[in-house]
Amino acid sequence: MRKTLGRAALAALVVATFGGVGTEALAQYTRRTPIVEAVQKTKGAVVTIKVEVRGNWSKKEVVGTGVVVDERGYVVTNRHVIKGAERVVVLLADGTEVTAKVHTEDDQHDLAILYLPSGRRLQELSFAPGNDLLVGETVIAVGHPFGYVNTVSTGIVSAVGREVKMPTGEVLTNCIQTNASINPGNSGGPMLNINGELIGINVALRDGAQGIAFALNSDMVQAVLAQHLSAARMSRVQHGLSCREVVGMEGQPRQWVVVDEVAEKSAAAKAGLKKGDVIQKLAGRLVLNRFDVERAFWNYHAGDRVEATVLRDGKETQVALALSRGKDVDTIASRQESDQPKTNSVSAQPVKNRK
Numbered sequence: 001m002r003k004t005l006g007r008a009a010l011a012a013l014v015v016a017t018f019g020g021v022g023t024e025a026l027a028q029y030t031r032r033t034p035i036v037e038a039v040q041k042t043k044g045a046v047v048t049i050k051v052e053v054r055g056n057w058s059k060k061e062v063v064g065t066g067v068v069v070d071e072r073g074y075v076v077t078n079r080h081v082i083k084g085a086e087r088v089v090v091l092l093a094d095g096t097e098v099t100a101k102v103h104t105e106d107d108q109h110d111l112a113i114l115y116l117p118s119g120r121r122l123q124e125l126s127f128a129p130g131n132d133l134l135v136g137e138t139v140i141a142v143g144h145p146f147g148y149v150n151t152v153s154t155g156i157v158s159a160v161g162r163e164v165k166m167p168t169g170e171v172l173t174n175c176i177q178t179n180a181s182i183n184p185g186n187s188g189g190p191m192l193n194i195n196g197e198l199i200g201i202n203v204a205l206r207d208g209a210q211g212i213a214f215a216l217n218s219d220m221v222q223a224v225l226a227q228h229l230s231a232a233r234m235s236r237v238q239h240g241l242s243c244r245e246v247v248g249m250e251g252q253p254r255q256w257v258v259v260d261e262v263a264e265k266s267a268a269a270k271a272g273l274k275k276g277d278v279i280q281k282l283a284g285r286l287v288l289n290r291f292d293v294e295r296a297f298w299n300y301h302a303g304d305r306v307e308a309t310v311l312r313d314g315k316e317t318q319v320a321l322a323l324s325r326g327k328d329v330d331t332i333a334s335r336q337e338s339d340q341p342k343t344n345s346v347s348a349q350p351v352k353n354r355k
Contacts, residue, residue, distance in 0.1 A: 038140055038196035039152050044123035046142050046190060048091035048149055049077055053084045065143040065189030066090060067198065069225060070295055071124045073116040076221060077188030078203055079105050082112050090116055104228040110172060110203055111224055125190060127289055128197030129247040129255045130219035133160050133176065141180040141202055143189030155180030164204055164214050175214040176200045182213035191215040226290040231297035237323040239297060240266020243290050257287050267321040281309035
């Protein structure tokens with residue numbers, strides 16, 4: 001009896017000892033790396049796009065990825081993903097299927113905007129500045145390569161300012177080059193930085209190469225969104241603001257919107273806004289880029305007053321814009337294009353998946 005108890009106690013001591021050492025050793029490192037954190041906090045804004053396309057003899061299915069860019073149901077993806085679609089179905093992160101409406105097809109930038117009438121608020125991704133990317137910084141690509149939903153791969157920014165020639169003849173400028181694993185089905189998916197901010201939309205891979213893929217720069221993406229989802233087009237109101245983004249040091253926020261021009265006799269002019277003003281909030285919404293400026297006015301109509309928080313000469317002030325019916329001059333796209341660096345062209349294939 002005594003021997004049995006002695007052996008049992010010894011066994012318990014050994015298990016406890018080795019168990020303690022093992023637990024202690026494992027606890028020295030956390031598995032919640034910045035990459036894990038970035039993926040988990042953004043996964044609700046990444047969607048699967050399934051497109052029915054009629055071929056010569058039968059229907060084909062195109063699988064791609066999309067990113068929710070506004071909580072009211074607007075998604076951005078690549079144009080080549082939904083090209084020729086008879087029906088577009090979007091699968092949300094929770095498994096809900098929504099039949100999407102194609103709002104915009106922009107051939108020049110290979111972008112498409114979808115609207116999801118889901119009847120609820122969706123998680124959206126925030127844009128990071130695209131003009132201060134660091135060659136060598138970590139990037140995270142999310143998508144559905146070959147039908148493997150929500151696949152995550154990592155890499156670095158291999159180069160910036162790439163010019164990519166697509167098979168259609170279109171030339172995509174100011175692209176991000178990466179060595180992250182991007183394959184057919186990743187099209188339209190997000191390229192994230194280590195903070196989980198959207199720095200690009202995955203678009204193409206180098207034909208016949210490995211570890212050479214490209215993403216559309218976030219600055220261009222949000223400028224295209226601001227053009228096609230402007231206050232003038234969405235709500236038929238004019239505000240009279242022409243703005244630009246300014247990027248500062250690391251921190252929160254590190255990008256802000258500065259008034260570049262104010263149209264005469266516009267709502268902004270009558271409110272007293274001036275060139276050089278920093279717009280911090282519009283209608284209670286934080287403003288970090290030109291797309292934020294436009295979408296702040298979506299729910300308003302001519303005659304409505306919209307409150308704005310402005311920083312002028314280091315002092316915060318409140319003004320109100322009395323909106324009028326009209327159409328703003330569309331200078332966003334042309335200005336964005338003129339800012340693109342001229343680089344050597346690279347031939348690439350769209351990251352698509354036709355079954």
